[in-house]
Amino acid sequence: QKEVEQNSGPLSVPEGAIASLNCTYSDRGSQSFFWYRQYSGKSPELIMFIYSNGDKEDGRFTAQLNKASQYVSLLIRDSQPSDSATYLCAVKPLISNFGNEKLTFGTGTRLTIIP
Amino acid sequence: GAGVSQSPSNKVTEKGKDVELRCDPISGHTALYWYRQRLGQGLEFLIYFQGNSAPDKSGLPSDRFSAERTGESVSTLTIQRTQQEDSAVYLCASSLDGIGVQPDTQYFGPGTRLTVL
Numbered sequence: 001q002k003e004v005e006q007n008s009g010p011l012s013v014p015e016g017a018i019a020s021l022n023c024t025y026s027d028r029g030s031q032s033f034f035w036y037r038q039y040s041g042k043s044p045e046l047i048m049f050i051y052s053n054g055d056k057e058d059g060r061f062t063a064q065l066n067k068a069s070q071y072v073s074l075l076i077r078d079s080q081p082s083d084s085a086t087y088l089c090a091v092k093p094l095i096s097n098f099g100n101e102k103l104t105f106g107t108g109t110r111l112t113i114i115p
Numbered sequence: 116g117a118g119v120s121q122s123p124s125n126k127v128t129e130k131g132k133d134v135e136l137r138c139d140p141i142s143g144h145t146a147l148y149w150y151r152q153r154l155g156q157g158l159e160f161l162i163y164f165q166g167n168s169a170p171d172k173s174g175l176p177s178d179r180f181s182a183e184r185t186g187e188s189v190s191t192l193t194i195q196r197t198q199q200e201d202s203a204v205y206l207c208a209s210s211l212d213g214i215g216v217q218p219d220t221q222y223f224g225p226g227t228r229l230t231v232l
Binding site for chain 1: 156158159160163174221224225
């Protein structure tokens with residue numbers, strides 16, 4: 001089983017609709033969760049992080065975390081063509097000592113917003 | 116302010132040659148990370164530096180790969196006797212601290228695209 005799983009897509013969403021991106025993780029000790037956006041040929045850029053159960057909103061983006069279900073999602077409201085990119089879910093374990101600082105990434109979901 | 120920079124942006128080399136990739140982290144960031152991204156794949160962790168020490172080298176795929184960091188700044192990733200399967204984008208990231216319960220954001224450089232012929 002992969003440590004962080006995402007549906008690779010492509011996910012096509014009409015402009016103005018809500019895009020929903022999902023991620024599951026296997027390590028129950030994971031504490032911090034990150035969503036990165038990666039445009040083709042570019043490096044990942046952070047959109048949001050979340051570490052408490054529930055929802056966290058930032059503009060058109062909402063991250064949702066359910067630790068009991070080991071599930072994290074990203075909602076993009078009022079989707080725009082510029083949101084078309086690959087979205088990477090990344091997970092970080094509880095920091096207790098050196099050696100746990102790395103991010104474990106999913107393979108990403110390719111999102112296309114259709115004008 | 117300046118972000119993470121990497122050089123070269125592209126590197127084409129012949130199988131069996133050694134290559135050296137460079138990363139300049141954001142000034143003041145003590146944590147530095149190297150990742151590899153193969154075409155169409157997610158990011159694969161290689162190594163993490165806290166200051167000049169590398170507490171986690173677990174992701175280095177073989178002994179052909181090594182990395183060092185000096186002056187709590189620049190890091191170099193060296194791949195010896197390159198193989199075609201080493202072809203990938205090598206991404207460097209830095210963060211302020213890397214330690215602690217609170218999320219510590221990693222900022223990525225533009226990457227070095229390595230092609231081994």
